[in-house]
Amino acid sequence: MLSNDAEARLKEFNDTAFPKEMITITDRVRIAVGWGHSNCIIVEGDTSLILIDTLDSDARAARLKDELSRLTDKPVKTIIFTHGHPDHRGGCGAFRDTVEEIIAFAPKKAVLKGTERINPILNKRTFRQFGYGLSDEELITQGLGIREGHAIGDGVYSFLPPTTLYTEDSVKRTIDGVAFEMVSAVGETDDQIFLWLPEEQIMCCGDNYYGCWPNLYAIRGGQYRDIAAWVDSLEHIMSYPAEALLPGHMLPVLGHDRITEVLGNFKEAIRCILDETLACISQGLSQDETAARVVLPETYRCLPYLQEYYGTVQWSVRAIYQGYVGWFDGNPSNLNRTAPEKYSRNLIKLAGGEQAISAAVKTALEESEFQWASELCDLLLGAGETVSEEGKTNARHWKAESLRQLARLETSANGRHYYLSCAKELEKE
Incomplete structure (x- = not known):
């Protein structure tokens, strides 16, 4: 979205959205915000630590590991990935000396065959989207967290492969005395999951919610993100009686009433854009006409956690349009441009x-x-x-x-x- 005060708004967002904190949620659960580009959730088991995501670089994860050693002598033995994006897995290697199990879910939809052939241009577009070649002054903020470590010389990606890969829709397990329900929740990615800790009444939602307008479409390119499925996943998350919502980026949302309000507005705003876009398509409007017509209602537009600091409504509309009807807008002049x-x-x-x-x-x-x-x-x-x-x-x-x-x-x-x-x-x- 274009706005005359965009730079000032981005600076304020960067200064307030992800302060470096180790936040205690319950006696067993903490969340490290601002230690990396993404968050790391630490769950204390009877004899070990369980990590949900591992920050974005080995250097940052090593610093987190040192901090955890000052809080407890329990080693990290289990890692659970909310999804496969590298900024959530890049610090995994820092725990290779103690980790015994790494859990992930398989994607519900396979990557299109041949995608590897276009990786060079996708990588170039990723470089542009994340501003890897920009100075801190030019960049202002990377959007969802502090700049990724590999972009500023603060470590590198250090991946470890999953040892347990689930294909089920839902898995219930007790890991070192802690009950988990791990649920497939297609949204920002097709391998996205949420984790419910029933004894703690904590919901770990991965990247299906964070505190600004999401990347319903990423301008670096990629397969269509199923927006209707994303809305369904948010409804599923809301069906649990959570007292704490711990996202993959930015600050947690605390209190059941506040979670219901925030997630409810977040979900309905996305549903509104989906519904309005489909309505325009059904009227025969072109993609450009649809993108110009569909806007967020003022009810949602003013909410701080729906500001267009990462994705934008217009990009979302265009993605939905193409996802449902493809490139042709119905105008015969465009059949053979x-x-x-x-x-x-x-x-x-x-x-x-x-x-x-x-x-x-x-x-x-x-x-x-x-x-x-x-x-x-x-x-x-x-x-x-x-x-x-x-x-x-x-x-x-x-x-x-x-x-x-x-x-x-x-x-x-x-x-x-x-x-x-x-x-x-x-x-x-």
């Missing part, structure tokens, strides 16, 4: 040539129409030999400036990073 280079050449010719487009870009920049300026630059950059080398050089410079200005207006950390990363790439060409 003019090839991009020819399209750019034709529009430049129609507008009066390269100089006319260049003048329009300058005007757009002067009038703070940064999105329009960027789109006009794309015409110049996409028209092949029709545009002079000087014109393309100017267009790269203007587009980089447009992206930097858009970054200043973007409330989503991911969007900000993508704008700035691409601006840097253009300046190097």
Whole structure:
């Protein structure tokens, strides 16, 4: 979402959303917030510690391990992953000397065959989304937590493979005297689970809830995240009488009434976007028309835990649209679109040539129409030999400036990073 106060809002969010704390929830359960990009939940068993996720790097997990040794002499013998994202598993290797079992759930839907063939571009887009090439000043915040360790020289990913991989929908176990119910909960990932500790009345929800608008779609790319299933998972989580909700990122939510309020609003806001998007599709609206029409009702838009600091509503709408009906919007003109280079050449010719487009870009920049300026630059950059080398050089410079200005207006950390990363790439060409 673009907003004139985006940078100030992101700075405030970064300063308050994930302070470094070791928070005691009950005599048995603590949560380490701000020790890494993600949280680590520590459960004390009769003779050992059970970790739910392990932070994002070996160095950070080693510091956590040292802290735990000051609290208890019980070793870490069990690790449970809420899902497979590397920022939740990257510190696992720090516990290799004592861990005896590592538990995970298999994805409910397999990754598309051949995905490994596009990993280079997915990795490039991931680099942009998370701002790995940006300075701390440029980045402001990585969104869900402090910057990942591997991005700033604070350790590396250190993975250990699961020793127990469940395919069931739900598993109940007692681990070192602590009762757990582990439940498959498709949402941000297809291997996502939540963990219910009945004796403690604690719900560990992984990344299906955190305190801002979620990545219903990640701009780095990936398979469609089933939003309807995500809503169902949130309803399932809410069916438990939790007194503490411990998310995979940011601060816990405490008290049953508060959990019901927060999760209820979070769930209904997502359901609202899904329902409104499907309504627009059923009316025959295009993806662009739908993305422009669907907005969060004010009831949800003002809530602090639904601000667009990570994902955005518009990206969510576009993902839902494509997830349900694919790329074709029903307009026959789009069945066989003019090839991009020819399209750019034709529009430049129609507008009066390269100089006319260049003048329009300058005007757009002067009038703070940064999105329009960027789109006009794309015409110049996409028209092949029709545009002079000087014109393309100017267009790269203007587009980089447009992206930097858009970054200043973007409330989503991911969007900000993508704008700035691409601006840097253009300046190097």
